[in-house]
Every structure is written in structure tokens, then in C-alpha cells.
Amino acid sequence: MNIAESAFRALETQDLRPTALVIGTGFGGLAAAIRLGAKGYRVHMLEKLDAPGGRAYVYRQDGFTFDAGPTIVTAPFLLEELWNLCGKSFADDIDLRPMDPFFRIQFDDGRIFDYSGDKARNIEQIKSYNPADADGYERYLKASEDRYKVGFEGLVDKPFDSLLALFKFMPQLIRLRADRSVYKLVSRYIRDPQLRMTMSFHPLLIGGNPFSVTSVYTLISYLEQRFGVWSAMGGTGSIVKGMASLIEGQGGTIECNAEVDEILVEAGSVRGVRLKDGRVMDSDIVVSNADAAWTYRHLIKPEHRKRWTDRKIERSHFSNGLFVWYFGTRGQYPDVPHHSVILGPRYQGLLDDIFKRKVLAEDFSLYLHRPTETDPSLAPEGCDTFYVLAPVPHLDADVDWHSYAETFKERICKRLEETMLPGLRDRIVTSRLLTPQDFHDRLNSVKGAAFGYEPRITQSAWFRPHNRSEDINGLYLVGAGTHPGAGMPAVISSAKVIDQLVPVAVTQRA
Numbered sequence: 001m002n003i004a005e006s007a008f009r010a011l012e013t014q015d016l017r018p019t020a021l022v023i024g025t026g027f028g029g030l031a032a033a034i035r036l037g038a039k040g041y042r043v044h045m046l047e048k049l050d051a052p053g054g055r056a057y058v059y060r061q062d063g064f065t066f067d068a069g070p071t072i073v074t075a076p077f078l079l080e081e082l083w084n085l086c087g088k089s090f091a092d093d094i095d096l097r098p099m100d101p102f103f104r105i106q107f108d109d110g111r112i113f114d115y116s117g118d119k120a121r122n123i124e125q126i127k128s129y130n131p132a133d134a135d136g137y138e139r140y141l142k143a144s145e146d147r148y149k150v151g152f153e154g155l156v157d158k159p160f161d162s163l164l165a166l167f168k169f170m171p172q173l174i175r176l177r178a179d180r181s182v183y184k185l186v187s188r189y190i191r192d193p194q195l196r197m198t199m200s201f202h203p204l205l206i207g208g209n210p211f212s213v214t215s216v217y218t219l220i221s222y223l224e225q226r227f228g229v230w231s232a233m234g235g236t237g238s239i240v241k242g243m244a245s246l247i248e249g250q251g252g253t254i255e256c257n258a259e260v261d262e263i264l265v266e267a268g269s270v271r272g273v274r275l276k277d278g279r280v281m282d283s284d285i286v287v288s289n290a291d292a293a294w295t296y297r298h299l300i301k302p303e304h305r306k307r308w309t310d311r312k313i314e315r316s317h318f319s320n321g322l323f324v325w326y327f328g329t330r331g332q333y334p335d336v337p338h339h340s341v342i343l344g345p346r347y348q349g350l351l352d353d354i355f356k357r358k359v360l361a362e363d364f365s366l367y368l369h370r371p372t373e374t375d376p377s378l379a380p381e382g383c384d385t386f387y388v389l390a391p392v393p394h395l396d397a398d399v400d401w402h403s404y405a406e407t408f409k410e411r412i413c414k415r416l417e418e419t420m421l422p423g424l425r426d427r428i429v430t431s432r433l434l435t436p437q438d439f440h441d442r443l444n445s446v447k448g449a450a451f452g453y454e455p456r457i458t459q460s461a462w463f464r465p466h467n468r469s470e471d472i473n474g475l476y477l478v479g480a481g482t483h484p485g486a487g488m489p490a491v492i493s494s495a496k497v498i499d500q501l502v503p504v505a506v507t508q509r510a
């Protein structure tokens with residue numbers, strides 16, 4: 001019995017609060033645990049990996065620190081709320097630094113666009129591409145604000161476990177033409193093809209195809225302009241560490257190396273979980289921050305599922321996969337900003353290959369993360385920490401990543417040398433890879449999809465797995481695969497949704 005489990009068992013004999021088990025310690029699970037603790041529950045978290053974080057896990061290797069997944073904060077007030085629930089100040093624990101630019105776009109022809117929170121600077125750059133698009137950009141930001149007010153302020157933290165909730169918002173969604181794609185809405189205001197890419201690629205950061213995902217997601221542009229884009233000193237892992245500390249301060253416990261094998265159901269209600277090692281833990285409620293499709297397909301027996309059957313899950317549409325290469329360099333690249341996007345020669349064609357045809361194309365677009373531009377402590381002195389990410393098809397593509405990963409990495413290395421990182425091959429001192437197969441095997445993602453269900457309009461809000469299980473009393477879901485979707489603001493907001501659904505804890509009598 002490990003320390004966390006011993007603490008949990010000891011509390012069971014002394015603590016009269018009802019128990020909540022949380023499966024997974026990603027941002028959704030951590031935020032849920034904090035909110036459940038504030039509601040009066042005794043919380044115990046179960047994590048498959050050897051440390052908290054889930055997709056926000058931290059790798060430490062050869063003196064380099066790599067954030068495995070999320071790298072930016074775009075809605076810091078959501079984190080501030082969690083600290084306030086615990087009577088603490090977010091700013092006392094976490095040092096956020098503003099990004100300027102938010103990101104650098106480098107097009108295939110070598111042209112660059114530095115997108116920032118300074119609207120005047122953005123407009124000056126836009127004029128160099130197409131002067132007529134300067135006015136269109138301002139009108140686009142107004143359209144983005146309209147969708148922010150409905151999509152973020154109105155939808156993101158509201159439960160959608162009834163058709164009534166959906167019907168209530170339908171008139172606004174119809175008015176905003178939510179049936180249009182992000183790219184189609186951007187194209188109404190922007191004419192230059194490269195500027196259209198600049199304003200429309202954001203859904204790729206949450207597993208959506210800009211050519212099919214609902215235009216409601218253009219709200220991201222306004223969200224960034226209003227609240228900024230931030231990075232945490234010490235990396236995103238410092239936020240995970242801070243949230244874990246809040247949970248422990250509430251009397252909650254976190255047990256790592258503890259993979260759940262089954263959510264136990266009796267008479268239509270949860271009664272606890274069984275772990276891979278055979279242990280059974282009883283619980284009044286269970287919150288799953290595991291991949292939603294994995295939760296239903298692998299953790300709950302078929303006889304307890306009426307809606308999320310194996311057949312329905314198999315027929316669903318899943319997000320793209322990701323190929324991520326983490327590497328550290330001898331020496332630094334001081335001209336490379338914190339966040340860059342290196343676009344390939346194709347845009348829509350590449351996305352069709354990834355999302356529709358499910359084939360691994362010869363070309364690719366890349367997201368390059370250089371956190372040492374902001375925080376040099378993440379690498380040995382005089383060195384740089386990087387990761388480069390390529391959107392790729394999920395595991396329905398016929399790719400044997402065990403044998404092809406190194407080859408694909410070499411292709412990416414060549415592209416980086418040609419664009420932003422000359423001489424890279426000879427300067428690499430440490431390296432590791434994460435493929436769609438790893439997302440399946442390590443992170444329990446169905447089809448190795450990095451963001452769970454694809455956020456198309458027919459898989460959003462009421463059409464996604466609900467935050468309160470449709471089939472099982474006492475089971476709740478948070479994270480990217482449930483409402484409202486992927487991305488740090490959304491998964492943290494999913495915990496805010498279940499805060500409205502889970503009853504206040506009633507302390508048991510001795």
C-alpha cells in the first residue's frame with residue numbers, strides 16, 4: 001500500500017465526508033477535484049502515470065524540462081477562480097508572463113506574420129499583405145466577439161444534458177450561422193489567402209479542422225485579444241503542481257501509478273472502481289477525466305451503457321493525432337520566438353489528408369515551442385528547450401509508428417533546418433518522441449486521437465458525451481471528450497459544469 005492510498009484509508013476511518021474518486025489528473029480532473037473539495041467531498045485522485053498532469057505531464061531529461069502538452073494560458077481568470085475557492089491567490093503561486101508576439105507564422109514562401117495582442121501592429125502587418133483586409137480584420141474581430149459572448153460566456157460552463165438546454169441556445173446559434181465553418185467565416189472578412197490561414201488555424205490547437213468545425217470557435221481570436229496569451233514560469237507543469245497543492249491543502253489525496261480497470265456499477269449507480277492491481281475502492285460519486293470514449297468503451301461494461309455503446313463510439317468522428325518531438329540543443333536560437341507556426345505548401349489539402357482521407361502526407365505544418373525564450377531555467381545554461389508538433393491522422397491511418405517514428409522525425413528535422421533552426425541536427429543533445437500510438441497506449445485515447453471527439457457541430461454541446469452520465473447515476477465526466485471540449489479553458493470549464501450538477505456533500509453521522 002503506497003503513501004497516498006494509506007492516507008486515503010486513514011481518512012476513511014476519521015473523515016465523515018462522502019467520497020469522490022477522480023480518474024485522471026489532467027487539468028479537467030484537477031479542477032474537478034478542487035471544486036469537489038470545496039463542495040465538501042473527500043477527494044481521492046487516481047492517476048495511471050507516475051506523476052500528475054495527464055496530457056500536461058512534464059518530462060525531465062538530461063537537464064531539460066519539457067511540457068508534454070499545453071503550453072499557453074488564454075483565460076487566466078479560470079485558474080484564479082480555483083485558487084480563490086481555496087482562499088488563496090493564484091498570483092502568489094504562479095508567475096505568468098505575457099507572450100509578445102502570441103505566435104509567429106512563417107509561410108512556405110518565407111513570409112512572416114507576428115500575431116500579437118497589439119491590434120495596431122497586427123493591422124500594419126495586414127496592410128503589407130492586402131491593404132483592403134485591414135478593415136476586414138476589424139470587422140472579423142467584432143464577429144469573433146459576438147461568438148465569444150454566446151459561445152464562451154453563454155455556453156462553455158453551462159450543462160448540456162437536456163434537449164431543453166440545447167433548444168434554449170438554438171436561436172442564437174442560428175443567428176450567428178454556427179453551421180458555417182471557421183474558415184468560411186474568416187473568408188467573409190479576409191481576402192488574402194495567407195491572412196485567411198493566420199486567422200483560421202486556431203481550431204487545430206483543439207483538434208478541429210478549420211474547414212469543418214463550427215464558426216463559433218472563432219471566439220478564440222477575441223479571447224486572445226481581450227485576455228492575452230500567457231506562459232507560466234517553470235512551464236505549464238508549475239500550474240499542475242500548484243493545483244495538486246491546492247487539492248492536498250483541502251485534505252484530498254493523489255495516488256499515481258494507479259490505473260483504473262473498471263468503474264463499478266450496481267443497480268444503475270456507481271459504487272466505486274476496480275484498479276488494474278485488483279484493489280476495489282468504494283465511492284459515492286466517480287468523476288472521469290479519462291478520455292470520454294475510453295471511459296465508456298473500456299471502463300464500463302456494455303450492459304450498463306445504453307447511449308454510448310461500442311457501435312456508437314466506433315461510428316463517431318475523432319480528432320487528429322499528434323506527432324511530438326521534444327529536443328534540447330547545445331547553444332541557443334535567440335531569434336526564434338516562444339511560439340511559432342511553420343506552415344507547409346498546402347492548407348486545405350493537408351487538412352483533408354489528416355481529417356478526411358486519414359493518410360500521412362509527404363508535407364506537413366508544424367508548431368514550434370521554444371519556452372527558453374521566456375524561461376531559461378527550462379534548459380541547462382546556454383542551451384534551448386524545444387518541442388515541435390505536427391498534426392497527423394489518428395490511428396485509422398495505416399501508419400506503423402513503432403517503425404516509422406524516427407523516419408518522420410528526420411523529415412521534420414530537415415524542415416526545421418530549412419526554415420527556423422539552421423544546423424539543428426548537429427546541435428541536438430537530447431530527444432524523445434510521442435506518437436498517436438503513444439496517445440493510445442500511454443494516455444488511453446481511443447484511436448490515439450489527441451483531443452478525443454472531433455469538435456464538429458454534430459458532436460458539440462448536447463451531442464457530446466454529457467458531463468453527467470446519461471446512463472449511470474453518480475458518474476460525471478470532465479476533460480476534452482465531454483462538453484465543452486478541448487483546450488485548457490474548456491477542460492477547466494468542464495469542471496465548472498459538474499460543479500453545478502454534483503450535489504453539495506452531506507456529512508455522514510458517526
